[in-house]
Amino acid sequence: MRQRSDSWHWQLDAACLAHDRALFFHPEGERGPRRRSRQLMAKAVCEQCPVQPQCRDHAMAFPEHFGTWGGLTEEDRDRLRKARPPFGRRTQRA
Numbered sequence: 386m387r388q389r390s391d392s393w394h395w396q397l398d399a400a401c402l403a404h405d406r407a408l409f410f411h412p413e414g415e416r417g418p419r420r421r422s423r424q425l426m427a428k429a430v431c432e433q434c435p436v437q438p439q440c441r442d443h444a445m446a447f448p449e450h451f452g453t454w455g456g457l458t459e460e461d462r463d464r465l466r467k468a469r470p471p472f473g474r475r476t477q478r479a
């Protein structure tokens with residue numbers, strides 16, 4: 386059984402602590418190339434982060450609705466959630 390951790394200790398090792406928080410959360414009205422560029426820079430930080438798996442799990446489990454977490458933008462997380470079958474509606478095995 387997967388446990389949901391209430392611990393935030395993993396955040397102490399977060400690579401984003403050394404960066405401006407604005408890199409990970411879009412300002413009001415940000416669109417198009419500027420948004421994509423910022424998101425790519427945030428993802429590059431996440432790719433070097435030692436706690437990326439914990440961060441990604443957290444963002445998917447809670448869920449976090451805004452910002453880049455674990456290398457996933459809010460659009461990435463929405464796509465992943467839509468691709469997963471709802472809990473309890475998985476295909477039965479014969």
Ligand code: SF4
Nearest residue numbers: 399401431434440455
């Ligand atoms: S994966 Fe990205 S958002 Fe998550 S803690 Fe690391 S740097 Fe921060």
